[in-house]
Amino acid sequence: MKQSSSVPQPGxxxxxxxxxxxxxxxxxxxxxxxxxxxxxxxxxxSPAHGYELIKSIEDLSGGEYSPSPGMIYxxxxxxxxxxxxxxxxxxxARKAYRLLPEGQATLQQQAPLLAQAMQRLASLAVLVHNRxxxxxxxxxxxxxxxxxxxxxxxxxxxxTLYAIVDAxxxxxxxxxxxx
Numbered sequence: 001m002k003q004s005s006s007v008p009q010p011g012x013x014x015x016x017x018x019x020x021x022x023x024x025x026x027x028x029x030x031x032x033x034x035x036x037x038x039x040x041x042x043x044x045x046s047p048a049h050g051y052e053l054i055k056s057i058e059d060l061s062g063g064e065y066s067p068s069p070g071m072i073y074x075x076x077x078x079x080x081x082x083x084x085x086x087x088x089x090x091x092x093a094r095k096a097y098r099l100l101p102e103g104q105a106t107l108q109q110q111a112p113l114l115a116q117a118m119q120r121l122a123s124l125a126v127l128v129h130n131r132x133x134x135x136x137x138x139x140x141x142x143x144x145x146x147x148x149x150x151x152x153x154x155x156x157x158x159x160t161l162y163a164i165v166d167a168x169x170x171x172x173x174x175x176x177x178x179x
Contacts, residue, residue, distance in 0.1 A: 029065045029124075033110075034117035036075050040084060040107050041114055043099040047088050050076055050095070060118065062125030079103065143171075 030038070035057075042048060042056045050072045058066040076097060079085045084103030088096040107114065130136065150156070150164065 029061075029120060030067065030117055032071075032075065034113065035067060035071055036079055037107065037110055037114040038117055038121075039072070039075055039079060040099060040103045041118070043085055043097055044104065044107060047096045047098040049097075057121065060125065061121040062128035064124040064128055065121060 038057055038060075039053055042053055048056070050069065053076075054067055054069065054072055076085065076095075080087065080097070082102070084100055084106055085097045086100055088098050131140075147164070147168075150160075
């Protein structure tokens with residue numbers, strides 16, 4: 001396994017649990033309502049700053065999803081405005097938030113939605129773990145090497161392209177249907 005360099009690479013945030021650099025997922029894993037429920041959930045355990053909430057969500061997903069500050073802080077503002085959370089110490093340099101009774105009521109009312117959001121993130125953590133199995137890492141590396149090596153050759157015939165596409169589709173079907 002190659003070591004990641006100490007120089008940050010564009011688009012790479014942190015080493016994965018496999019030791020390889022990984023890109024953090026930025027696609028929409030959660031909608032704004034899911035994110036607010038997760039914030040309320042984590043605040044129900046203990047007061048926290050925005051950054052701590054980001055890290056808690058990231059940890060739940062095994063490092064595969066990290067909401068941006070541009071998502072967390074507006075959610076905190078809305079929850080504060082709707083009196084579901086409050087700032088612990090208004091004089092502190094960094095705002096820490098605590099859950100209020102209205103926020104606890106929202107958590108109870110929306111428990112099924114919270115469970116769904118948490119399950120989606122937890123499934124990413126399972127994905128990270130399984131992707132790091134040595135056999136899987138080796139197979140993925142071999143696959144990428146073979147595919148990239150073949151596609152890097154100039155003048156690939158239409159017949160060869162169809163054969164590659166068929167092989168990819170067949171592999172996908174076998175993986176989907178495996179038990």
